[in-house]
Amino acid sequence: MPSAVRFGVNYTPSVGWFHHWLDFDLDSVRADLDSIAALDVDHVRVFPLWPYFQPNRTLIRERAVEDLVALVDAAGERGLDVNVDGLQGHLSSFDYVPAWTRTWHRRNLFTDPDVVEGQAAYLRTLAAALAGRPNFLGMTLGNEVNQFSAGPHPDPDRATSAQIDAWLERMLAACEEGAPGRMHLHAEYDATWYQDDQPFTPAQAARQGAVTAVHSWVFNGTAQRHGRTSVPSEHHAAYLIELSKAWADDPHRPVWLQEVGAPAPLVPAEHAAAFTEATVENALDCPDLWGVTWWCSHDVSRALADFPELEYGLGLLTNDRRPKDTARVLASAARAARDGARPAPAPRTTALAVPADPAARSACAPGGAVFDAFFRLVADGARPTTVLDTRAADTGHLAARGITEVVTPDQVPVP
Template sequence: MRFGVNYTPSQGWFHHWLDFDLDAVRADLDSVAALGLDHIRVFPLWPYFQPDRALIRPRAVEHLVHLVDAAAERGLDVNVDGLQGHLSSFDFLPAWTRTWHRRNLFTDPEVLDGQAAYLHTLAAALADRPGFLGMTLGNEVNQFAAGPHPDPDRATADQIDAWLERMLAACEKGAPGKPHLHAGYDATWYQDDMPFTPAQAARRGALTAVHSWVFNGTAQRHGRASVATEHHAAYLIELSKAWAGDPHRPVWLQEVGAPAPLVPAEHAAAFAEATVANALDCPDLWGITWWCSHDVSRDLADFPELEYGLGLLTNDRRPKDLARVLSRAARGHTYAPAPRTTALTVPADPAARSRCAPGGDVFEAFFRLTADGARPTTVLDTRATDRDHLTARALREVVTPDRVLRTPRGGTRS
């Protein structure tokens, strides 16, 4: 089990790549390592690193290598996101893909060539560095492929699958044998027309990544301290397992945070404690990586209000109560969850994913079971009678959402 944090530099946010200060980075990493965490996830901004399709800036790549080395000196392993992409409500895409040069991010042959070259370059530069974990293709790149993005790069699921295969291959070629993966926001699991599918998330790459944010309707519908809100991360971990080919495929809770005002600052530590405890009750969890390390400076304008206070540490590197919760968990957790033996059926049809979203019958049934102490996981409806599959996952009971929601609270399902 790994405990880490998504690294947000205390000086200049991710714009720090423009005037990279290794001493400031080292001070940030000292404050992270002091919490007892063991890894970070870092975000080179794509247009800063590859401002022209044929120009991947050597100095920028050198700065990234210096950051990874500085982390290793402090006992911190590093996962690197490549195609940034989207961060904290802002899009960072190179000019050679937008406006007058508008080309589809997922289907245009020249864009694909540029992306593959960029990912290969980063992976190759880091392949032999101590502590380099591997590449994530990009941060929530799926948000570019469909609404509600205001200018989506439309693609079919087959085109996205081809894109994933090529980009993961570029990472593997650059850094063979590392656990490379891809990651999307929860529309992968919840949005009917999202071309990034649950099957791709659970089968492509070395790990399944889930990003858990309760501002997606969960906290609004159920409340700050509800079963659904405090178990939302665990739900996504277990939901992902329905599509996995490997019955014990590792799942990485790659992003989870305490967003105000839905989770007020004074309740952030309690939310984190509950979220972490519930995630640790999920078998096959690779790790938990909190969003984020340091607050965004109030000197920077135009961020949504919630983004300024998500850090474990303040902008001047002081730990919050939230940080102490993660530190205690990292230093003192015991990870030995029992198998989850009750499975809730979920639709295999990706056009029915909204049933798994807040308000959907799968979502509501899962938390009904959770409230009743059942510790549910999920299984595709097409696998619900596959004895070999159920046995491989130690599943003893399969229930349907309609049956759960018809059963009186506390009543038997048998």
């Protein structure tokens, strides 16, 4: 009997946003967690800001680590498990990297030996501090750290895919050293799946770490091209889940929909609940889904300046902790999953062949041949998955995944 799909939220503190670590108020955090627990979700993903926790390469602030432990304990008191993102990294259009990696101390985040060892020490310290907490799920290396490795970042830390391989192995090992046996992973934004020159590759995402994480945002060209109620927009999260499976060696590797949200104005506030319902429903039709973690818990306060407009209203709850319609939709889905009201999805028997060459992954991006063919299949009532073109004739691999038919993009009829 497969485990029920987990439901959670990315925790954005209602007071001070992630700057709350500077003036940590456990009572405020408890009130936030109460409002999250009322949604019947079972976990939160939390974000210590790296420069606040490790302002010097050899200084990891004990008080900051104690505050993180207090947050995890408070979540546990409310029945919430916690995943901790370490290297922040990039959040809501802002970069948070310590001064010892920038300007006069400019060093590559992925290849400089001193920086890498400093990062490893930091991740190991956080993991070790939480290793004894039963509600600690594990570490995510950081939030969308691949955005630092290539354009369109204005000042990228360039690295080869081989160098990124080594960096991922070192960081995941550090997490395991700190908290053996927990669910440690890495997570990138969708350039990993869509951008030809990204050194973070689909194979790394689907093979390194305990689970594959995908982040689904329809402001990537999907909603602009197709509209909010289109098949591609409402199935975009499901597409990324199924796309990731092409590169996985384990035919039943769990996939975590770790970030997904309803961004305005492409998804207006009055339509956010319908978009949420459709997105969740379609994601739940994907086998081997570990969980759905919505972005985000609480709105960003309008008292904070300079965020992109869409960031202020992404919360399931208002800045004063009142649930929106989107919260009620997610809570309903969480209760149904917990109560076993939904049967496990059947295997997806039709697979679309995708190029194994990472230099050709733009075919999978909005407007690409794979992307468009996948959604033509969905619009025709199919439930497609994907397979690498190099595995399209591998009968053992296909059988292990329940695939009985493989088609190429040019074999999918255009209406």
